[in-house]
Amino acid sequence: xxxxxxxxxxxxxxxxxxxxxxxxxxxxxxxxxxxxxxxxxxxxxxxxxxxxxxxxxxxxxxxxxxxxxxxxxxxxxxxxxxxxxxxxxxxxxxxxxxxxxxxxxxxxxxxxxxxxxxxxxxxxxxxxxxxxxxxxxxxxxxxxxxxxxxxxxxxxxxxxxxxxxxxxxxxxxxxxxxxxxxxxxxxxxxxxxxxxxxxxxxxxxxxxxxxxxxxxxxxxxxxxxxxxxxxxxxxxxxxxxxxxxxxxxxxxxxxxxxxxxxxxxxxxxxxxx
Amino acid sequence: xxxxxxxxxxxxxxxxxxxxxxxxxxxxxxxxxxxxxxxxxxxxxxxxxxxxxxxxxxxxxxxxxxxxxxxxxxxxxxxxxxxxxxxxxxxxxxxxxxxxxxxxxxxxxxxxxxxxxxxxxxxxxxxxxxxxxxxxxxxxxxxxxxxxxxxxxxxxxxxxxxxxxxxxxxxxxxxxxxxxxxxxxxxxxxxxxxxxxxxxxxxxxxxxxxxxxxxxxxxxxxxxxxxxxxxxxxxxxxxxxxxxxxxxxxxxxxxxxxxxxxxxxxxxxx
Numbered sequence: 203x204x205x206x207x208x209x210x211x212x213x214x215x216x217x218x219x220x221x222x223x224x225x226x227x228x229x230x231x232x233x234x235x236x237x238x239x240x241x242x243x244x245x246x247x248x249x250x251x252x253x254x255x256x257x258x259x260x261x262x263x264x265x266x267x268x269x270x271x272x273x274x275x276x277x278x279x280x281x282x283x284x285x286x287x288x289x290x291x292x293x294x295x296x297x298x299x300x301x302x303x304x305x306x307x308x309x310x311x312x313x314x315x316x317x318x319x320x321x322x323x324x325x326x327x328x329x330x331x332x333x334x335x336x337x338x339x340x341x342x343x344x345x346x347x348x349x350x351x352x353x354x355x356x357x358x359x360x361x362x363x364x365x366x367x368x369x370x371x372x373x374x375x376x377x378x379x380x381x382x383x384x385x386x387x388x389x390x391x392x393x394x395x396x397x398x399x400x401x402x403x404x405x406x407x408x409x410x411x412x413x414x415x416x417x418x419x420x421x422x423x424x425x426x427x428x429x430x431x432x433x434x435x436x437x438x439x440x441x442x443x444x445x446x447x448x449x450x451x452x453x454x455x456x457x458x459x460x461x462x463x464x465x466x467x468x469x470x471x472x473x474x475x
Numbered sequence: 476x477x478x479x480x481x482x483x484x485x486x487x488x489x490x491x492x493x494x495x496x497x498x499x500x501x502x503x504x505x506x507x508x509x510x511x512x513x514x515x516x517x518x519x520x521x522x523x524x525x526x527x528x529x530x531x532x533x534x535x536x537x538x539x540x541x542x543x544x545x546x547x548x549x550x551x552x553x554x555x556x557x558x559x560x561x562x563x564x565x566x567x568x569x570x571x572x573x574x575x576x577x578x579x580x581x582x583x584x585x586x587x588x589x590x591x592x593x594x595x596x597x598x599x600x601x602x603x604x605x606x607x608x609x610x611x612x613x614x615x616x617x618x619x620x621x622x623x624x625x626x627x628x629x630x631x632x633x634x635x636x637x638x639x640x641x642x643x644x645x646x647x648x649x650x651x652x653x654x655x656x657x658x659x660x661x662x663x664x665x666x667x668x669x670x671x672x673x674x675x676x677x678x679x680x681x682x683x684x685x686x687x688x689x690x691x692x693x694x695x696x697x698x699x700x701x702x703x704x705x706x707x708x709x710x711x712x713x714x715x716x717x718x719x720x721x722x723x724x725x726x727x728x729x730x731x732x733x734x735x736x737x738x739x740x741x742x743x744x745x
Contacts, residue, residue: 368577370573370575370577371577371579373547373573373577374571374573374577375594376547376564376565377545377546377547377565377569377570377571378565378570378571378590378591378594378595378638378642379565379566379567379591379594379595380594381594384594388593388594389579392579392581393581395581467581468581469581469583469622470580470581470622470623470624
């Protein structure tokens with residue numbers, strides 16, 4: 203009854219599981235080496251010194267440790283995270299929703315595309331006085347700053363991802379009598395997921411920029427306060443330590459998003475990693 | 476082993492020799508936009524249980540015709556009847572095999588094969604059972620949990636074929652299914668397809684631009700002329716299906732039919 207597969211058609215020259223595991227650990231070692239290299243360069247640059255305002259890596263880490271121990275960093279983050287989390291969440295939920303709507307429906311696209319293209323092109327630092335005018339200097343203004351930076355990126359990436367979802371797969375779904383809803387949920391959104399997630403990662407990173415900008419330009423609170431205070435009293439190691447934590451934190455969030463993507467939307471990537 | 480080819484004039488099938496048509500194409504004309512005339516009043520019958528090939532140079536509208544039969548494209552005028560009922564869209568009695576396979580890259584072989592059943596709401600356990608059966612049938616046992624990117628081109632098209640078989644449609648619509656597959660795999664695939672169809676008893680409409688492929692696999696060959704697509708002629712290569720593939724490929728009648736079609740088609744290339 204069944205037909206045997208010809209040997210010529212065997213697996214398309216993929217490395218076995220063992221080969222990919224050694225390749226994986228080699229990649230890991232390279233990554234660690236690259237980070238160590240970066241820190242070493244930072245240390246050396248600090249020793250030269252490039253500028254009095256540029257501390258060594260070791261000094262920065264000592265300052266960081268000090269701020270962790272006395273709880274300052276923790277307090278600052280609990281302040282900064284509020285507008286950041288709310289802003290990013292709103293941008294992600296509405297951004298993906300609006301973007302999907304724009305990709306599926308031409309009228310929705312006409313309504314929203316100009317708004318977000320203008321927002322993406324505008325220099326947000328210049329808009330911040332306007333935000334304080336409308337929303338004051340509280341948490342609302344900072345949340346709005348996060349949204350203005352994050353949402354356009356998320357919306358426009360989602361829109362393009364949905365618009366470019368493979369028409370062949372959509373046709374396949376229709377040919378097997380898929381409904382429009384099945385077409386959207388079972389084909390278009392999974393097909394668009396990699397680019398949607400790329401937009402989310404960029405959007406979240408932009409949200410971090412937005413919250414720091416707001417804290418530096420509107421009222422100094424949270425991490426922005428630590429940065430501007432230590433800058434004003436010339437404790438550069440503390441200032442850089444705060445900047446350093448933002449970069450690490452932002453990278454961790456972006457990495458977590460990537461994990462979520464492969465886990466829930468792209469099982470074939472997880473397998474080939 | 477004696478085989479002969481008979482060329483028929485473009486006319487509806489002769490009821491004396493053809494079994495009842497399962498698909499009837501009536502006066503189909505298709506324009507793309509204002510001035511691209513893809514198909515011009517096509518009339519065709521597809522006899523039940525037979526393999527009909529639409530053959531012609533590129534631009535003759537053969538894929539357009541297949542997609543109109545599938546209900547994926549709307550004709551500018553004319554109608555298609557499946558089992559006597561007019562086509563208004565895709566339906567359960569037709570299943571499509573795509574040129575570029577159209578597999579979901581994020582789904583395993585099992586889920587891809589079961590996808591047609593998933594869309595019509597068949598419970599998971601039941602549709603996966605069925606999928607496994609057809610995966611074995613097309614010779615992919617052991618690859619159930621692989622992803623498309625882990626398979627070769629030929630294996631991917633076997634997945635596409637299994638997906639079309641799994642929905643248990645009466646008619647398979649195949650759009651140049653082997654064009655993205657290398658020559659050796661293609662030959663093996665053709666042989667396997669003929670064997671499978673003798674088991675599964677399907678009506679097949681097969682689009683190809685390969686003359687050899689058309690003569691090798693078809694009961695009926697419809698040659699289309701380009702711009703606008705019209706039926707040039709119909710040929711029934713009467714080749715014994717009991718012969719082995721190698722015997723058929725060396726058979727004089729097979730070679731003569733290939734030659735005859737080539738003579739007919741070459742004038743469109745100048």
